Amino acid sequence: MYWFPLLRGRPVGVLVGRGSALALVQRSLVDARDGHGGLLVVSGEAGIGKSRLVEAAEEVARDLGLDVGHGRAVDDPGCPPLWPWTRLARDRPALAAALAEAPAGSEPGTSARFRWGVGAADALLADARAAGLLVVLEDLHWADRTSLLLLRHLVPELPRSRLVVLATYRDAAGRPVEELLPGLLGSGTTHLRLTGLTPVDVGRWLAADPSSAEGPGLAEALHARTGGNPLLLRLLLDALAGSQAPTAVDLDRLLADRPDLRSLVAARVGELSPRARAVLRAAAVTAPVLAAPVLAAVTGQPEEAVERALAEAEEAGVLRRGTGAxxxxxxxxxxxxxxxxxxxxxxxxxLHHRSALALEASATPVPASSVAAHWDRTTAEGAVGCRARWWAAAARDALAGHAFD
Ligand SMILES: Nc1ncnc2c1ncn2[C@@H]1O[C@H](COP(=O)(O)OP(=O)(O)O)[C@@H](O)[C@H]1O
Ligand SMILES: [Mg+2]
Structure with missing residues (x-):
């Protein structure tokens, strides 16, 4: 178990069960300092602890005297291409200047674009030359193609540099990361796949957390409910914080009283009506679009019934009021x-087939790339032609917006 009791004056939580992952990270960082950089990839489901491991890695890097930089992709269709790199370039003028040379509208594989990629990579490699540099690129499951292609320019140069790139992502079917990342995971790359903490780790967490005096059976019960996912553990521990030495029975009582926690932890929608379940299954495919008319078209149910199903799911804590359209x-x-x-x-x-058709017919315009993505994920008849047509439309939209991927 690793404690990072004080990090730049701010208390940081315990880190359990990641000893071997952290040892690998540490070795890569030492190698980079000695002139042999590389790519480290950390993957795993939401809440499994990717960002927490990154925090620990940054601390080790600083202790070793390396410089640290950050970029992250975000889940927002309005986000411009290259966002993770743009964020990283905020305090890196050479990289910012190189990125600004991006040849708008050029096709992948053109020499202008190749030169641009090399220029941006060189700027970052130069930044790493003096002290060594850890570059964190978080949440690449949301990254655009251009961002990932730029990473591809950089990776072959890493072993002869003092630069380590630490990239995180979770599996995301149909996203550019699924297509482009495997090509990066060759030799010289360390891939850490994070899985749930063990019951022993959960026990250690409880023992180390001063606010959670543990009653009988709690660690095992928590593990059984969460599969060792640290985010779920955190949520349950926070909710139990009021009880004195909580036990497995207190945990059961908490879950009985709190449908929001129950649905998160059970991660099932089994307690909802069959109609609400059907609507949610469709919504898991159409998300972030959760408009009743679209879901009505996808499920074949009347719009009022869909509205009732959505309200039921909201009451059960599976959906919530959001800021989206x-x-x-x-x-x-x-x-x-x-x-x-x-x-x-x-x-x-x-469901992807019906989503594609519903979005094509939607009264509210949606980006062509969203329609194309549904055509990508269905084996329905005619999908191949529709896919090509909608990706071509998406490319035209992107060019019109001066994007180039
Ligand atoms: N190994 C761990 N030990 C203790 N707490 C952890 C551990 N991993 C993650 N956490 C905590 O669990 C929560 C979710 O982790 P996070 O790193 O944000 O997940 P991810 O980035 O994979 O979605 C955070 O509050 C984090 O501090
Ligand atoms: Mg994270």
Whole structure:
């Protein structure tokens, strides 16, 4: 177990069960300081502890005298291409200047674009030359193609540099990361796949957390409920914080009283009506679009019935009021992931097919790339032609907006 009791004056939580992952990170950082950089990839489901491991890695890097830089991708269709790199370039003038040379509108594979990629990579490699540099690129499951292609320019140069790139992502079917990351995971890359903490780790966490005096059976019960996912553990521990030496029985009582926690932890929607379950299964495919008319078209149910189903899911804590255009969103990515994971391949393909048709016919305009992405994920008849047509439309939209991926 590793404690980082004081980090720049701010108390940081315990880190359990990641000893071997952190040892690998530490070795990569020492190697980089000695002139042999590389790519470290950390993957795993939402809440599994990717960002927490990154925090620990940054602390080790600073202790070793390395410089640290950050960029992250965000889940927002309005986000411009290259966002993670743009964020990273905020305090790196050479990189910012190189990125600004991006050849708008040029096709991948053109020499202008190649030169641009090399220029941006060189700027970052130069930044790493003096002290060594850890560059963190978080949440690449949301990254655009251009961002990932730029990473591809950089990776072959890393072993002869003092630069370590630490990238995190979670599996995201149909996103550019799924297509482009495997090509980066060659030799010289360390891939850490994070899984749930063990019951022993959970016990250690409880023992180390001064606010959670543990009653009988709690560690095992917590592990059984969460599969060792640290985010879920954190949520349950916070909710139990009022009880004195909580036990497995207190945990059961808490989950009985709190449907929001129950649905998160159970990650199932089994307690909802069959109609609400059907609507949620469709919503897991159409998200972030959760508009009743679209879901009505996808499920074949009347719009009022869909509205009632959405209200039921909201009451159960599976959906919540959101800031998005449709006013609702999944309570957490974990819930959507869980519903999506429960779909069989045939049902998923059929739902993507109906989603593509529903969005094509939608009264509210949606980006062509969203329609194209649904055509990508269905094996329905005619999908190949529709896919090509909608990606071409998406490319035209991107060019019109001076994007270039
Ligand atoms: N190994 C760990 N030990 C203790 N707490 C952890 C651990 N990993 C993650 N956490 C905590 O769990 C929560 C979710 O982790 P986070 O790193 O944000 O997940 P991710 O980035 O994979 O979605 C955070 O509050 C984090 O501090
Ligand atoms: Mg994270």
């Amino acid at each position: 449709d006013g609702r969103e999944f309570a957490h990515a974990l819930v959507r992931d869980a519903v999506h994971a429960d779909l069989g391949a045939a049902e998923r393909s059929a």
